[in-house]
């Protein structure tokens with residue numbers, strides 16, 4: 012038996028979709044026209060790299076190309092790894108490794124200097140050079156304890172129907188996207204097929220998606236999209252499940268949170284992906300009413316290390332010589348002089364002795380500015396003396412914290 016990565020031709024798309032569904036554990040109806048249309052709209056065949064055993068698709072993989080915000084508000088062309096599955100009969104035979112080689116090789120040719128993904132399991136991807144750069148807080152609060160909201164002067168919150176939401180939400184999101192490292196631009200297809208497509212089978216027993224827009228002086232300044240899940244066991248214990256919380260201004264932030272904690276009959280508010288620097292607990296009467304579980308969100312991988320470093324802005328000027336170890340993308344492996352002036356970096360290969368040394372996965376973890384090199388040094392993920400590690404932290408850190416609002 013020999014396995015091989017090959018292009019995805021249109022006639023193999025049903026087999027690809029079947030393989031994907033079966034490994035992720037759901038049943039697919041290939042006759043469902045909406046599902047087929049969604050697949051065609053979201054995925055570009057030339058960005059897919061299935062693995063075949065003879066004529067059979069035994070592993071699936073592919074990527075999205077998008078612009079992602081990095082510290083300083085710049086956009087970097089990013090290759091977002093997705094739909095990775097290996098059939099259980101073919102695991103631990105190198106299928107994933109072969110797909111990763113294909114993925115990085117193609118991304119490099121396209122000039123996508125950054126890679127990103129959401130990991131199904133923590134241990135899989137650091138060996139391929141990814142670092143967990145973004146953390147998220149999965150939160151749940153009971154508004155009866157936390158305190159219901161008040162009104163935010165000058166801001167009105169208005170429920171809008173899906174047709175109006177389709178027109179309003181993309182513009183609001185686009186105003187926020189450059190301000191947070193880790194947020195990527197959503198394409199029209201993405202809005203249509205990931206945000207607004209709302210088939211009942213994806214609702215998990217909750218309502219259709221609701222949309223509330225915050226406005227000031229008649230101008231939209233934020234939105235929240237959410238579902239309601241009714242519960243009448245003893246008391247009205249309904250739940251609000253937030254999908255997107257997108258305030259452009261601080262007043263919109265306060266108004267939208269006041270709104271979601273004030274929906275009668277639905278006191279339990281859940282948001283699976285709240286930014287880790289969100290000050291919500293300080294806005295509530297009793298911040299301890301918020302239960303929080305922290306997870307890794309987006310993972311980042313520098314595919315072209317000097318290009319990716321030069322693309323972001325840095326918070327402190329200075330120079331550091333950095334040894335980057337990269338056995339998988341050997342073109343990155345080397346020592347670089349990172350020189351930052353006025354927040355802008357140049358990054359050149361050098362032969363000098365390094366100040367700090369790290370695997371490329373650590374560079375991925377700190378790249379978006381949300382992880383401390385000094386903390387990672389405690390577990391051997393980066394080496395250098397205390398002064399140089401502090402300098403690394405001062406240069407790389409970001410406010411706001413990186414955050415990625417959506418799994419892909």
Ligand SMILES: CC(C)(COP(=O)(O)OP(=O)(O)OC[C@H]1O[C@@H](n2cnc3c(N)ncnc32)[C@H](O)[C@@H]1OP(=O)(O)O)[C@@H](O)C(=O)NCCC(=O)NCCS
Nearest residue numbers: 095096097102103104105106107108129130131132134135
């Ligand atoms: C995770 C998955 C894609 C791995 O594929 P695979 O083809 O077996 O991986 P490879 O054979 O190329 O293995 C590469 C290395 O990663 C290791 N590895 C693979 N999956 C791993 C896992 N889940 N946990 C820890 N290590 C893992 C292998 O042991 C191997 O290590 P080695 O080189 O030291 O021997 C596969 O198990 C799978 O399809 N899982 C279910 C779907 C899924 O989780 N997809 C990821 C979506 S983000």
